[in-house]
Amino acid sequence: MASSLISRHFALPLQKHLWLSAPGCRYVSKAAPKTQVEYDYDGPSMKTSVPGPRSQELTKQLGDIQNVGAINFFCNYDESRGNYLVDVDGNRMLDIYTQISSIPIGYNHPALIKLMSDPSSLSTLVNRPALGILPPENFPDKLTESLLSVAPSGMSRVQTMACGSCSNENAYKAMFILYRVSEYYYCCCHRPFYQGVPGCPDLSILSFMGAFHGRTMGCLATTHSKAIHKLDVPSFDWPIAPFPKLQYPLEEFTRENAQEEARCLEEVEDLIVKWRQKGKPVAGIVIEPIQAEGGDNHASPDFFRNLRNIARKHGCAFHVDEVQTGGGNTGKLWAHEHWGMDDPADIVSFSKKLLTGGYYHRDELQADKPYRIFNTWMGDPSKNLLLAEVLNVIRRENLLEEVTRSGKALLNGLYDLQAQFPGLLSRARGQGTFCAIDICDDATRSSILLKARDKGVLLGGCGDRSIRFRPSLVFKEYHVHIFLNIFSEVLAQHK
Numbered sequence: 029m030a031s032s033l034i035s036r037h038f039a040l041p042l043q044k045h046l047w048l049s050a051p052g053c054r055y056v057s058k059a060a061p062k063t064q065v066e067y068d069y070d071g072p073s074m075k076t077s078v079p080g081p082r083s084q085e086l087t088k089q090l091g092d093i094q095n096v097g098a099i100n101f102f103c104n105y106d107e108s109r110g111n112y113l114v115d116v117d118g119n120r121m122l123d124i125y126t127q128i129s130s131i132p133i134g135y136n137h138p139a140l141i142k143l144m145s146d147p148s149s150l151s152t153l154v155n156r157p158a159l160g161i162l163p164p165e166n167f168p169d170k171l172t173e174s175l176l177s178v179a180p181s182g183m184s185r186v187q188t189m190a191c192g193s194c195s196n197e198n199a200y201k202a203m204f205i206l207y208r209v210s211e212y213y214y215c216c217c218h219r220p221f222y223q224g225v226p227g228c229p230d231l232s233i234l235s236f237m238g239a240f241h242g243r244t245m246g247c248l249a250t251t252h253s254k255a256i257h258k259l260d261v262p263s264f265d266w267p268i269a270p271f272p273k274l275q276y277p278l279e280e281f282t283r284e285n286a287q288e289e290a291r292c293l294e295e296v297e298d299l300i301v302k303w304r305q306k307g308k309p310v311a312g313i314v315i316e317p318i319q320a321e322g323g324d325n326h327a328s329p330d331f332f333r334n335l336r337n338i339a340r341k342h343g344c345a346f347h348v349d350e351v352q353t354g355g356g357n358t359g360k361l362w363a364h365e366h367w368g369m370d371d372p373a374d375i376v377s378f379s380k381k382l383l384t385g386g387y388y389h390r391d392e393l394q395a396d397k398p399y400r401i402f403n404t405w406m407g408d409p410s411k412n413l414l415l416a417e418v419l420n421v422i423r424r425e426n427l428l429e430e431v432t433r434s435g436k437a438l439l440n441g442l443y444d445l446q447a448q449f450p451g452l453l454s455r456a457r458g459q460g461t462f463c464a465i466d467i468c469d470d471a472t473r474s475s476i477l478l479k480a481r482d483k484g485v486l487l488g489g490c491g492d493r494s495i496r497f498r499p500s501l502v503f504k505e506y507h508v509h510i511f512l513n514i515f516s517e518v519l520a521q522h523k
């Protein structure tokens with residue numbers, strides 16, 4: 029393996045050679061100014077189609093134990109490096125989907141391997157505590173070093189959780205609790221009393237069409253991206269507002285898009301009033317800064333600022349779900365930072381690239397009693413350890429600037445391809461490397477995804493017919509050009 033890793037010293041001559049000699053290359057790339065990732069491979073290398081024979085064998089074996097319908101192929105994580113995922117058949121693929129956007133700095137980053145090889149990390153790995161009752165001595169320090177060091181504006185409290193759904197589920201509970209607290213009255217001894225009947229109040233969360241917030245019961249009631257997620261599962265009678273359907277590129281359709289956003293905001297206010305009249309007041313509004321699973325749908329900073337104001341006006345908590353957008357892919361650690369607000373939200377949930385799940389919140393959303401927001405693990409301290417180091421690498425290597433640079437190259441490349449294949453591609457869009465493009469129909473999208481994979485590029489779908497790009501933060505311009513060359517070959521086969 030070592031022989032196929034390339035060093036900074038000879039990366040540049042090699043990459044030039046690679047582009048110019050790529051067979052059937054239709055996309056003529058410009059040289060990327062930046063050096064290669066040191067521990068990365070030099071490009072994809074394919075031995076079989078994917079899934080190969082070993083993957084198929086393992087899928088059959090696992091099929092006797094679990095449902096394997098969603099399995100793509102089996103991986104060799106020991107051999108995977110940087111931007112490249114290696115499978116059990118020895119295929120090495122440029123990974124632009126990164127485990128549904130959850131690998132922050134590539135596979136087997138040396139800084140993380142070093143940290144985990146340190147004997148002082150061992151006890152954190154071996155002993156997983158019930159954090160809510162028996163946290164380790166260094167827990168407050170590690171939280172401060174990791175999650176609190178990147179807390180969104182206006183928030184100094186964080187609650188860790190295990191996954192994205194679990195984070196949102198508990199964030200919703202925190203919003204309901206806050207809403208009820210605002211309905212307490214206090215007797216002369218300062219004991220709080222509910223004004224109504226205590227118990228299970230008829231409150232609601234407002235969400236948006238096309239949203240994805242997870243698959244647990246409460247989250248699922250606010251998820252509206254694909255019917256299959258919700259099939260056969262009961263749901264709550266909660267309001268669902270339209271999410272703006274914008275035209276791209278955004279800067280060419282500002283007037284039309286502003287009208288569409290105003291229409292949606294008006295509907296949000298109407299729904300809040302309607303649900304209050306129904307006796308199911310809206311305790312919180314939940315929204316993604318870019319709807320991801322639902323098709324990479326963008327909205328303007330103005331839209332979010334106005335929505336935030338509507339939430340405030342009607343006494344609804346404002347929950348920004350950064351499970352997919354958080355962690356740096358948009359060129360900022362939090363996508364909501366692009367809105368330019370001092371108090372962007374009451375709750376910001378995260379997971380994926382942050383390695384641990386959880387949510388930041390304003391002080392008022394701290395539950396008033398123990399065990400109201402609680403589960404056995406409440407996160408995992410080993411993930412905080414890793415996250416602190418990931419954040420060090422992001423700062424040390426200026427990875428957010430790199431993302432902005434690679435993102436520009438990626439989006440420009442997609443614009444070029446869109447002009448070259450107008451019948452196939454449309455609606456190229458993105459922020460940083462958080463990009464997407466639409467394919468003419470779902471069947472063609474599936475075919476493109478499979479053909480790209482067989483040529484050594486891993487991509488993901490979202491919405492009805494979009495392809496989404498979710499590389500790690502060490503995806504450089506050099507990788508963008510490798511991708512564009514392969515992608516243009518695949519598109520030429522679908523012309």
Ligand SMILES: Cc1ncc(COP(=O)(O)O)c(C=O)c1O
Pocket residue numbers: 128191192193194196240241242243316320321349350351352353379380
């Ligand atoms: C925006 C958003 N929220 C919540 C979730 C759920 O996270 P998890 O799959 O970790 O439960 C996802 C998962 O993709 C997501 O994209």
